[in-house]
Amino acid sequence: MVPEPVLTSTHALAGVAQRPRPEDAWSLAPLIAGAPSYRLGRWIGQRFQYPRPKNAPKITRSLPGQPAAVMVHGPDGRVSTLCLDFDTSKALKGVVDSDAVRVGNLLSACGMRFVEDFSPSGGRHLYVPLHDRMDAAEARELVEALALMATSLDPSPHQNITDGCIRVPGTIHKSGGHQTLITPLSQAYDILRRRNAASALMELRSALAPELTRKRALKARAAKTVAGQRNGILPALSLNAGSEAPLRKVARTGLYDTAKYKSPSEARMAVLNHFSACGWSLQHVENELAGQFPGLAALYGSTERQARLLPYEWAKAQTFTNTASSTQKPLPRKHGEKHALINNTSQTLTTGGAGESSSAAAVHQLVNDLENVLYAVLDHRLQARGREGLSLRFLIRGLLGYMRAKETDILDVGCRTLAAAMGKHHVTIARLLPVLVQASDGILTKIADARQKAADVYLIQLPEQYQQLARELAWRKGKIHAIRPVFRALGDAAALVYEAIERGRYSPTTAEVVRISGVSRNACSAALAEMEALGMIQRQDGTWRNTSVNLRMLAARLGVLDDYLDHIRRNRHERAIWHSYLDRFKTLQGVITEGELFDPERDEYWPPPHDAAVWHLPQPA
Known part of the structure; x- marks a missing residue:
């Protein structure tokens, strides 16, 4: 169950001057509708619906005497107006208002004009008229892309060609009152008659390139899953398929389970405790209130209340989590025994096989030398391995990233941890690690096998044959990245191409990018085109250079964080199965510690949203 949204008087909505009469606002209906007819609404069971009549009434100057909705699509399956419905059933009114403002600003930035109204329930509608009628599939793709950036946007009117409909200004609402026009009536007439040109629509498509790319990837993944289920390759229902962490949904929409949280205050504290x-x-937290979690801001009710309560509640959340972590009972262990892994967030301890590790400063210098050797020698050797070589090149970068972050040359990192950081399957990582040991020419050496909950242990060192080369090469200025979040979606080839442009001493041409990155010409051209469409790079005078786009924000728009959370959830489930199997051989039976209890909300780990977050490999200092 979700709480009823707090309703505010629509008569006090800012920006509404002298409102037109409902009869006058209804005169805009034929300019919005895709077909010259409408449907009357009525309650059917517990739902208010607009059923398909035998003979749909035609739109006339007379305002219908009961709730009515015009058709979005025409008889030819095309639409003349994009109808954006921001619904309070999907999020709190505060989220609805912020989403409408965000999408409106995007439309205005793309040169698109629109008409806006609001309903007595707090919902908002934006009507975007088009000069050229658009195919239903094309309109649906565009509206679904907008829905990825606006939580409260309901794309269903554009998802049903035969029954998609929407209430227009002036119509009666099911709860009483009318759809109230926000845009002045004369201006609304002008917008709907002088409709948006195709050039503005192209601007909007360009601005929504990340969301369109993400939506196509989701559809392709869903089609692959359905095909696998039909062929018997995948189970009918996979674990947590398409699910979302409960607290994440609360932070995103502001809607919460009233059976679990009695008030918005309790729901807020649950989310803040988890963030802490x-x-x-x-x-x-403050940065994301206006970003991916507007629902948390809506739970405060007002900006003044949020500014007053957020610091206080955050301090309480930190006190609670610090107290809980300090009072948690440790796992039982024998006296003097060291465990390679205490829990999922503890510092990794090696299982033996080597002496004391080097100092932190020595490790950083060693990583700098190894990076020079990597770019000078190892990268060129791995290029000859084709597609496998791409993964190997980023695997060694990932290991060097962990080495710098942990400040040790002895790594005890599991395949699933590396797989989650690199966006690959853990079986792929397990297959590539022995290959990298052989291909690294002594840089990577396995010194201990995995045992029970402990992973394989590897030693990373600078072989004697490369020591002279490392002394002769100067350390490069700037960061050397492993897998940044955005390239979980774009792939290894795009990451290498971007790295070649980013680390170049000058802006390279396409031929130079191919040579520096070691990627094939076709793969390089495809990666350049995709990154240019996303605004990551731009071409000037035949050379490529980076733009000032925020890669973290772009990764969020591409849905990388959702994929990462799904990956972590899957890894936790598989680890739980393995640990349960190991527990069968414990001599001590019947003892359950607090750390072994499963909490479906605590289990979902949200990393902090900054460039050095733990949901991708750590960056060099």
Whole structure:
């Protein structure tokens, strides 16, 4: 169950001057509708619906005497107006208002004009008239892309060609009152008669390139899953398929289970406790209130209330999580025994096989030398391995990233941890690690096998044959990245191409990018085109250079964080199965510690939203 949204008087909505009469606002209906007819609404069971009549009434100047909705699609399956419905059933009114403002600003930035109204329930409608009628599939793709950036946007009117409909200004609402026009009536007439040109629509498509790319990837993944289920390759229902963490949904929409949380205050504290346990800071929370979690801001009710309560509640959340972590009972262990892994967030301890590791400064210098050797020698050797070589090149980068972050040359990192950081399957990582040991020419050496909950242990060193080369090469200025979040969606080839442009001493041409990155010409051209469409790079005078686009924000728009959370959820489930199997051989039976209890909300880990977050490989200092 979800709480009823707090309703505010629509008569006090800012920006509405002298409102037109409902009869006058209804005169805009034929300019919005895709077909010259409408449907009357009525209650059917517990739902208010607009059933398909035998003879749909035609739109006339007379305002219908009961709730009515015009058809979005015409008889030819095309639409003349994009109808954006921001619904309070999907999120709180505060989220609806912020989503409408965000989408409106995007439309205005693309040169598109629109008409806006609001309903007595707090919902908002934006009507975007088009000069050229658009195919239903094309309109649906565009509206679904907008829905990825606006939580409260309901794309269903554009998802049903035969029954998609929407209430227009002036119509009666099911709860009483009318759809109230926000845009002045004369201006609304002008917008609907002088409709948006195709050039503005192209601007909107360009601005929504990340969301369109993400939507196509989701559809392709869904089609692959359905095909696998039909062929018997995949089970009918996979674990947590398409699910979302409960607290994440609360933070995104502001809707919560009233059986679990009695008030918005309790729901807010649950979300803040989780943020605190995941290592967030108050600055992170404040930044995301206007970003991916507007529902948390809506739970405060007003900006003044949020500014007053957020610091206080955040301090309480930090106190609660610190107290809970300090009072948690440790796992039982024998006296003097060291465990390679205490829990999922503890510092990794090696299982033996080597002496004391080097100092932190020595490790950083060693990583700098190894990076020079990597770019000078190892990268060129791995290029000859084709597609496998791409994965190997980023696997060694990932290991060097962990080496720098942990400040040790002895790594005890599991395949699933590397797979989650690199966006690959853990079986792929397990297959590539022995290959990398052989291909690294002594840089990577396995010194201990995995045992029970402990992973394989590897030693990373600078072989004697490369020591002279490392002394002769100067350390490069700037960061050397492993897998940044955005390239979980774009792939290894795009990451290498971007790296070649980013690390170049000058802006390279396409031929130089191919040579520097070691990627084939076709793969390089495809990666350049995709990154240019996303605004990551631009071409000037035949050379390529980076833009100032925020890669973290772009990764969020591409849905990388959702994929990462699904990956972590799957890894936790598989680890739980393995640990349960190991527990069968414990001599001590019947003892359950607090750390072994399963909490479906605590289990979902949200990393802080900054460039050095733990949901991708750590960056060099």
